[in-house]
Amino acid sequence: MPRKLAAGNWKMNGIGASLVEVEALLAAWPNAGCDILLCPPATLLSRMAERVSGSSIAVGGQDCHVAASGAHTGDISADMIAEAGGSHVILGHSERRADHGEDDALVAAKTAAAWGAGLIAVVCVGETLDEREAGRTIDVVAGQLAGSVPDGATAANTVIAYEPVWAIGTGKVPTLDEIGAVHDDIRARLSDRFGAEGDGIRILYGGSVKPSNAAEIFAVSNVDGALVGGASLKADDFGGIISALQNA
Numbered sequence: 416m417p418r419k420l421a422a423g424n425w426k427m428n429g430i431g432a433s434l435v436e437v438e439a440l441l442a443a444w445p446n447a448g449c450d451i452l453l454c455p456p457a458t459l460l461s462r463m464a465e466r467v468s469g470s471s472i473a474v475g476g477q478d479c480h481v482a483a484s485g486a487h488t489g490d491i492s493a494d495m496i497a498e499a500g501g502s503h504v505i506l507g508h509s510e511r512r513a514d515h516g517e518d519d520a521l522v523a524a525k526t527a528a529a530w531g532a533g534l535i536a537v538v539c540v541g542e543t544l545d546e547r548e549a550g551r552t553i554d555v556v557a558g559q560l561a562g563s564v565p566d567g568a569t570a571a572n573t574v575i576a577y578e579p580v581w582a583i584g585t586g587k588v589p590t591l592d593e594i595g596a597v598h599d600d601i602r603a604r605l606s607d608r609f610g611a612e613g614d615g616i617r618i619l620y621g622g623s624v625k626p627s628n629a630a631e632i633f634a635v636s637n638v639d640g641a642l643v644g645g646a647s648l649k650a651d652d653f654g655g656i657i658s659a660l661q662n663a
């Protein structure tokens with residue numbers, strides 16, 4: 416059974432003053448019974464990494480370029496995230512896929528770049544509302560999984576996040592059966608492709624996770640934690656989710 420992971424994606428939120436939330440998390444969870452990851456905007460990465468240094472809270476980026484360096488205005492590389500103190504990077508988030516036209520092949524290349532820099536890739540997959548209503552959820556997610564995760568994924572270098580696009584920031588959440596069906600399918604495909612390593616790759620659920628719904632979501636089979644957006648910005652809310660996870 417892999418150790419559970421509570422991951423926070425701050426998206427384009429947070430300034431220096433927001434680090435007070437990290438202080439509060441450190442104070443509340445010096446020894447949480449699950450892994451904790453915070454992915455702030457790049458501007459906060461090194462400052463946050465300094466704050467959590469020596470604690471059990473890990474820090475990660477929200478995206479990386481495929482190249483290690485070069486003429487790519489506005490981008491940052493996996494090596495830069497690692498040098499700033501990050502250990503993880505979120506890749507293929509639906510907001511990157513939608514806003515920046517990222518496709519599976521690019522996400523796979525970024526995943527390989529992340530591994531090359533020694534980072535753990537948190538690879539996101541998830542269907543749109545149209546795709547769900549057309550009964551295509553499993554096909555879409557399976558296609559993204561196959562295309563976005565290169566050969567060589569292990570329990571140590573990869574985390575999968577299932578995030579239905581229509582559940583992100585909307586307060587809407589799939590039923591527990593719907594979450595379970597997708598997570599079970601992802602697990603089967605990971606195990607098929609990567610053997611024992613695939614059994615251990617953590618599969619997070621993301622999309623409107625809150626303290627009030629976290630416990631029931633964490634009880635679903637093959638849910639190994641959460642990738643949390645809005646509710647990760649406040650230590651109290653994120654703490655409620657951490658608490659539910661370590662009791663799961």
Ligand SMILES: O=C(CO)COP(=O)(O)O
Nearest residue numbers: 424583584622623644645
């Ligand atoms: O996109 C998400 C995390 O990556 C989920 O966002 P919310 O938790 O705000 O719905």
